[in-house]
Amino acid sequence: MVRTAETYHVPVLLQESIDGLDIKSGGIYVDVTFGGGGHSREILSRLGAKGHLYSFDQDADAEKNIINDNRFTFVRSNFRYLRNWMRYYQVEQIDGLLADLGVSSHHFDDETRGFSFRFDAPLDMRMNKRAGKTAADIVNEYDEGKLADVFYLYGEMKNSRRIANAITTYRQQKRMETTADLIAATEKLMRTEKEKKDLARLFQALRIEVNHEMDALRDMLSAASLLLRKGGRLSVITYHSLEDRIVKNVMKAGNAEGKIEQDFFGHIYSPFRLVNNKVITPIESELQNNPRSRSAKLRIAEKI
Structure with a gap:
């Protein structure tokens, strides 16, 4: 339709x-x-x-x-x-x-694009699905320092270094492919009372980096x-x-x-x-x- x-x-x-x-x-x-x-x-x-x-x-x-x-x-x-x-x-x-x-x-409602933490979906986040790195490429390939910069600059997350460390630690065990992987790697660092806000900032930072x-x-x-x-x-x-x-x-x-x-x-x-x-x-x-x-x-x- x-x-x-x-x-x-x-x-x-x-x-x-x-x-x-x-x-x-x-x-x-x-x-x-x-x-x-x-x-x-x-x-x-x-x-x-x-x-x-x-x-x-x-x-x-x-x-x-x-x-x-x-x-x-x-x-x-x-x-x-x-x-x-x-x-x-x-x-x-x-x-x-x-x-x-x-x-x-x-984009937020499309379960296949990875823009929202509400759905377990491939970590893509590309506005243009024909080109460029996906969010999965970024969380698996960027070094810890570069990841921390992304989360600090584009998500304004004060604990960006700890989040970057959690991701690099997680990916040593398995490649991060889905939004569920990203949440599993970082959930302990999300404030209980502001979990949705923190996740929104995390996903925002990755989306901004993916799409420049x-x-x-x-x-x-x-x-x-x-x-x-x-x-x-x-x-x-x-x-x-x-x-x-x-x-x-x-x-x-x-x-x-x-x-x-x-x-x-x-x-x-x-x-x-x-x-x-x-x-x-x-x-x-x-x-x-x-x-x-x-x-x-x-x-x-x-x-x-």
């Missing part, structure tokens, strides 16, 4: 994020996180006959949700290659870009800074502090590190103007209907 956008993934902050794009009828827009197509459909509903939307997704499953519309182009690729693909389609400037950086509910998410985000935002025309909008939904910090830095300072550069008069050099100085979060009704939105933050900026 072909999943609809509603069953594949419920879009988060739908109206707020699309409103933030301030869509022009004949504009060119990019949705770099197509997924179930919920945000893309809303963008198309606001475009006129001369407008066009390019939507990116590297996951083959997302192709089941492709929209049949001559104003729509699906790009099966990681969004880090945004600039290359826009050049391929001979698009020099865009009017707006949307990014919903969270992992879709589809932070590097891809930096590359995409850099490309967006160059592609957006004056007055174009950047609308980004984040779910954890690591990605939110990068987005915030790019919008405020023009670079992922947040390095502030000022002119003689103290004006900050940045290609963007913040549209919402305070992050936008879901209203109570959305929180009740879509628990995934609980950690969502929306930031919007305009190219100057």
Whole structure:
């Protein structure tokens, strides 16, 4: 059965994020996180006959949700290659870009992909199942120090070294192949009262490393800074502090590190103007209907 956008993934902050794009009828827009197509459909509903939307997704499953519309182009690729693909389609400037950086509910609910600790599944976690190392490759091949760095940097786990040691000890007895193996190796180090939160951080760290998410985000935002025309909008939904910090830095300072550069008069050099100085979060009704939105933050900026 072909999943609809509603069953594949419920879009988060739908109206707020699309409103933030301030869509022009004949504009060119990019949705770099197509997924179930919920945000893309809303963008198309606001475009006129001369407008066009390019939507990116590297996951083959997302192709089941492709929209049949001559104003729509699906790009099966990681969004880090945004600039290359826009050049391929001979698009020099865009009017707006949307990014919903969270992992879709589809991925968490797919028992075969290894994204969730709720299921005993192969340790894969690749968004693009055609290429790259799996989570199993990482937990079996990285040395203890490198594993500790992954869990500390991407999971913000204070006991990252102990977790890395537990994994390297476990794999001496058998190769780690499933989510159950990973949980068995680390369960004694998970706090009883916060076990689910700790496991979520552990799985998040591995997923980010598998998919090179932070590097891809930096590359995409850099490309967006160059592609957006004056007055174009950047609308980004984040779910954890690591990605939110990068987005915030790019919008405020023009670079992922947040390095502030000022002119003689103290004006900050940045290609963007913040549209919402305070992050936008879901209203109570959305929180009740879509628990995934609980950690969502929306930031919007305009190219100057």
